[in-house]
Amino acid sequence: MPSVRFEHSLDAQQLALLQALGQAADAHGAKLWAVGGIVRDTLLGRPVLDIDLTSQTPANELGHALVSTLGGSVSPITPFMTVKLTIDSHRFDLATTRTETYPQPATLPVVTPSTLSEDLSRRDFTINAMAASLAPADFGDMTDPFGGQADLDAHLLRVLHQRSFQDDPTRAFRAVRYAVRLGFRMDGRTASWMRHDAPLIERLSGTRIRHEIERMLDELRGAAALLETHRRGLLAQIHPELGTSAVTRALRSAARANLTGLELLAALMYPLSTSDVLALTRRLSLSNQQATVAEATARAHGAESQLSGTPPSVVDRTIGNAPAATLNAMASVPADAAVRASVRRYIRRAAHVQRHLDGKALAHLGVPPGPRIGEALAALRSAELDNTVRTRRGATHFIKQWLQEI
Numbered sequence: 001m002p003s004v005r006f007e008h009s010l011d012a013q014q015l016a017l018l019q020a021l022g023q024a025a026d027a028h029g030a031k032l033w034a035v036g037g038i039v040r041d042t043l044l045g046r047p048v049l050d051i052d053l054t055s056q057t058p059a060n061e062l063g064h065a066l067v068s069t070l071g072g073s074v075s076p077i078t079p080f081m082t083v084k085l086t087i088d089s090h091r092f093d094l095a096t097t098r099t100e101t102y103p104q105p106a107t108l109p110v111v112t113p114s115t116l117s118e119d120l121s122r123r124d125f126t127i128n129a130m131a132a133s134l135a136p137a138d139f140g141d142m143t144d145p146f147g148g149q150a151d152l153d154a155h156l157l158r159v160l161h162q163r164s165f166q167d168d169p170t171r172a173f174r175a176v177r178y179a180v181r182l183g184f185r186m187d188g189r190t191a192s193w194m195r196h197d198a199p200l201i202e203r204l205s206g207t208r209i210r211h212e213i214e215r216m217l218d219e220l221r222g223a224a225a226l227l228e229t230h231r232r233g234l235l236a237q238i239h240p241e242l243g244t245s246a247v248t249r250a251l252r253s254a255a256r257a258n259l260t261g262l263e264l265l266a267a268l269m270y271p272l273s274t275s276d277v278l279a280l281t282r283r284l285s286l287s288n289q290q291a292t293v294a295e296a297t298a299r300a301h302g303a304e305s306q307l308s309g310t311p312p313s314v315v316d317r318t319i320g321n322a323p324a325a326t327l328n329a330m331a332s333v334p335a336d337a338a339v340r341a342s343v344r345r346y347i348r349r350a351a352h353v354q355r356h357l358d359g360k361a362l363a364h365l366g367v368p369p370g371p372r373i374g375e376a377l378a379a380l381r382s383a384e385l386d387n388t389v390r391t392r393r394g395a396t397h398f399i400k401q402w403l404q405e406i
Contacts, residue, residue: 002149003140004034004132009042014051017070017090021053022134024069030057033116033131039142040127043152044182052093054119054131059083059096066094080111098122102167106203109167117145124171125178126151126158157184165197169204172197172234173212180225194232201237209238210284217264223255226268239280246271250333257332265290266297266329274298289323296322300330308338313382315346346385353384356395365399376402 006015018034025032036052055062063074063083072087074094081096097119100109116131123129126148133141142149151158157179165171172194179186186194201209216225229235230251236243247268254267269277277298281291300319307315307330319330331343357365357380359373367376379402383389389398 002142002144004039004042004142006034006038006042006132006140008045009038009048013088014048014090017088018051018134019136019139020070021066021087021092022139023136024066025055025057025062026135026137027069028057028062028065030055030062030065032062032134033143034134035120035131036123036128039130039132040148040152042132043130043149050093051090052095053085053134054095054097054116056097056113056115058113059094063094080109081113100167105166105197106169106200116143120145121160124159124164124168124174126160127178129160155182155184156187157182157190158187159190159193162189162193165194166200169197169200170208170212172201172232173209173216173229176228176232176234177212177216177219177225180221180228181219191232198233198237201234206282206284210286213265213284217261220260221255222260222264223251223258223267226264227251227255239276239283241272241276242268242280244271249335253333254329259329259332262290262293262323262325263328266293266325267333269294269297270301270329270333272298274302293323293325296326297329300326301334304334304336304339307342308336310342312342312346312349312385315342316350316382316385319343320346320350349385349387353381355381355384356389356392357399362399365396366403367399372406375406 006018010018022032032053032055034051035054038048038051041048059081060077060083063085066085067074067087070087072085075084077083081098083094085092085094097114097116098111099114099118100111100122102109120129120131120143126146128148129146130148131143133139146160157175159165159171159175175186175190175194178184216222216229219225226235227248230243230247233243235247241247250267250270254264259267269280272280274295277294280286281294286294300322303318306318319327327343327347331340331347334340359377362373362376363369367373376399380389380395380398383398384395389395
């Protein structure tokens with residue numbers, strides 16, 4: 001029987017903890033398996049990001065038994081029959097083996113307890129439908145009913161059945177994300193079924209779509225994943241303007257600049273109008289931080305004509321209040337090289353500019369109290385950004401001249 005060598009991807013502490021979990025489950029009369037990503041990534045020799053566990057023993061019962069033996073804590077059980085374990089600062093997702101039925105395409109499933117075999121048959125891709133025993137008697141022995149290991153060897157991404165994307169259209173985003181991350185290709189039927197069922201993405205809740213986009217934003221090659229998502233027509237199912245060639249150009253620039261996270265979100269939103277960004281903010285239920293970045297990027301794009309070849313002070317007055325993610329996207333994404341250069345120059349200057357005088361010093365120099373103090377500080381900051389004021393003495397001279405001109 002094929003076996004998973006967890007020592008290839010886990011450190012000694014993690015490996016010992018897996019063995020301890022298997023032993024504790026066995027003592028409770030339960031069989032525990034590692035399942036999904038940990039098996040896939042171990043077989044690939046890749047770092048393990050998450051450790052998912054499953055057992056036919058109810059997760060709530062087994063979770064409490066495990067932490068009573070090993071210490072730690074267990075979360076309340078979810079409607080999907082899962083709990084989270086925290087043991088020695090390590091986190092595990094523990095699920096009851098289950099089947100899923102989908103009342104309608106794109107809806108959340110109804111789950112019922114089942115066998116391991118039935119549990120693996122409900123999963124998204126063959127490479128995620130493998131389990132490895134954690135029991136002491138057969139630790140590491142693998143269950144692979146759908147040929148996941150062969151697909152790993154062939155660098156192939158394959159769904160388990162024709163209705164896969166109908167049941168859960170978010171699998172289309174995951175298929176692209178895994179393919180890009182692992183350097184795999186989709187088999188022909190998987191790609192065909194995904195293309196056929198892509199319109200079902202429109203039925204997904206905004207929150208579910210946002211979660212998939214967020215996972216792409218956090219990938220090391222997130223821009224490449226979004227580009228592939230765009231190429232396969234999935235972004236256009238979220239909003240028509242996300243399917244344009246302008247988005248392609250923006251994501252290519254983001255890929256060259258290795259943007260991730262909120263910076264990559266800004267690049268994705270960059271070609272869109274403010275009204276389209278507001279529509280997407282509502283559609284995807286963006287967080288306040290995400291919405292702020294998206295809307296600021298749309299405004300910055302609209303102000304591009306004021307940024308080409310301009311000094312840092314002009315950039316500061318035009319988009320200086322924008323979040324850092326927007327500024328970094330504007331330093332990489334615009335087609336006009338002069339705009340990118342202006343924003344980059346501003347970012348460098350803003351990071352190192354020194355304020356030579358404060359409000360108290362300005363008042364001492366004779367600046368009237370009230371709004372004039374703010375005006376003087378703004379004028380002095382512009383001069384400091386443009387490097388025309390470099391010292392406290394120069395700042396004092398600048399303010400004296402400014403007072404003569406107001």
